[in-house]
Amino acid sequence: MDxxxxxxxVRGKTTPTQEELTWFAQGLASGDVSDAQAGAFAMAVVLNGLSDEGRVALTQGMRDSGDVMAWDLPGPVIDKHSTGGVGDCVSLILAPALAxxxxxxxxxxxxGLGHTGGTLDKLEAIPGLNINVTDKQLRLITREVGCAIVSATGQIAPADxxxxxxxxxxxxxxxxxxxxxxxxSKKLAAGLESLILDVKCGSGAFMKTHDEARKLARALVDAANGAGCKTAALITDMNEPLAPALGNAVEVAVCMEVLAGNTAAAPRLYDLTVALCAQLLVMQGEDAASAADRVTVAISSGAAMERFAQMIAALGGPPDMAHDWHTHLPKAPVVGEVTAPASGHIAAIDGEALGLVVVGLGGGRKVETDRVDPSVGLTEMVGLGDAVSRGDPLCVLHAADEDAAxxxxxxxxxxxxIGDPVEPGPLIIEGIT
Known part of the structure; x- marks a missing residue:
């Protein structure tokens, strides 16, 4: 094949056959497909799309470009994925809470992808931590701790x-x-029994409208269920940052506060994490109310924090992360407030623009080879509907130097x-099964 x-x-609006897409995925993994060809293929798909069958074929081809895991554990093997937003650090709380x-x-x-932060970049703000593990290490940490947040091993969906x-x-x-x-491709290769998808919608998401988010959620749920993994999705609001912090170390710090029991530090983040965890447990046959109660107890009791700390230590991070995270997380040299230029209420927040601010500070990548500065970002972000006076802080900015700040x-x-008062929409917009 060629x-x-x-x-x-694809450029001519014809979906390649399953065999062709499988071959192309294998070529991505082996290097037989060049970077230029991969980029041209991606652009052609963006412009013209694939059929439903082509989407499934590409997914399966990318899944099968490496190993597909199988598990023998005394509990359900489950996971969550977010389509990406700003201030979205759910995974760092959800995984240990489920464990x-x-x-x-x-x-x-x-x-990180585009304007959104990446879970691995956030974890790597923790000194000593190594997210590049072998298949054997992934299996061992998952079995012993109950959760492992890692990069895809060389054998898991290398095409992706x-x-x-x-x-x-x-x-x-x-x-x-x-x-x-x-x-x-990654999730199915991980051998999951159930998967919950957090499909973001709004200014800070890739999908700006509810209709776009529903289309993506439907495609994901149908493809995953068709491949044998029990899957559902929640469409959630991303018209403001999910947590009041954007950046790598600063988002880890917010998660540590929540895991320590200070759920008021990030109420939207906490509420969504509980909802996603509970939905996964319901998919395993639990009652909805008792599932939510179990998750809240796992966090409030410190059990989730204990699992998180065990995972960090197992990945090479500090052994005392649960009690001394402030010492371990890097700090930016320039810290100062960004103030409101006028009085009124927070009427709209361009989440994508804020994400790009973090990228511009060095907290993300403009090109693939860029190094990420884990210390930079924004904290104490205002939320939709908040009242501000001129000169009040909109957020606290963490930068590497004065010019960048x-x-x-x-x-x-x-x-x-800043304008007239607004009423923020619901955090969870719709469920898709």
């Missing part, structure tokens, strides 16, 4: 590892077909609209 012919087919509830969570995560990085730097992120194949402050002010 990669050029497959690219030409404390008796589930096993082999969470294969990704790095390659295409994911290329999408990030070629403006080909926003595609239902590519997002579906990327998410599900000045540019970022101006961009933050431009991303936040």
């Amino acid at each position: 990669a050029r012919a497959i690219i030409a087919a 404390a509830c008796g589930a096993y969570v082999p969470m294969i995560s990704g790095r 590892r390659r295409l994911y990085a290329i999408r990030d730097v070629t403006a080909t992120v926003e595609s239902v077909d590519l997002i579906t194949a990327s998410i599900l 000045i540019a970022a402050a101006q961009a933050v002010q431009a991303a936040i609209t």
Whole structure:
């Protein structure tokens, strides 16, 4: 087969056959498909799309480009995936909370994509931590701790590892077909029994409208269920950051506060985490009310924090993370408030613009080879509907130098609209099964 012919087919609005897409996925994994060809394929898919059958075929081909895991554990093997937003650090709380509830969570995560932060980048803000583990280490940590948040091993969906990085730097992120194949190839290769999808909708999401989010959720749920993994989705609001912090170390710090029992530090983050955990337990046959209660107890009792700390230590991080995280997380040298230029209420927040502020500070990547500064970001973010007076803080900015701070402050002010009072919409918009 010829990669050029497959690219030409998609460019001409014809979906390649299952055999062709399987071959292309294998070529991504082996290197037989070049970076230029991978980028051209991704752009053709963004512009013209694949059929439903083509989407499933690409997903399965990418899944089968490496090993597919099987488990023999005394509890359900379950997981969650978010389609990406700003201030979205749910995974760092959800995985240990589920582990404390008796589930096993082999969470294969990704790095930052476009304006959104990546779970692996956040974890790597913790000194000494290594998210690049072998298949044997992933199995051992999952069995002993109950959860492991790691990069895909070299054997898990290697085609996605390659295409994911290329999408990030070629403006080909926003595609239902590519997002579906990327998410599900890794998750299905992890051998899950159940999967919950958090499909973001709004200014800080890739899917800006409810209709776009529903289309993606439907594609993901149908493809995953068709492949034999019990899957549901929640469409959730991303018209403001989920947590009041954006960046790597600062988001880890917020998660540590929640795991320590201070749920008021990030109420939207906490509420959504509980809802996603509970939905996964319900998919395993639990009653909805008791499932939510079990998750809240796992967090309030400190059991989830204990699992998180065990996971961090198992991945090479500090052994005392549960009690001394403030000491271990890096701090930016320049810290200051970004103030409101006028009085009124927070009427709109451009989440994508805020995400790009963090990228501009060095907290994300503009090109694939960029190094991430884990210390930079935004904290104490205002929320929709908040009242502010001129000169009040909109957030606290953490930067590497004064010039970066000045540019970022101006961009933050431009991303936040101050006007008449607004009523924020519901956090959970719709469930898809």
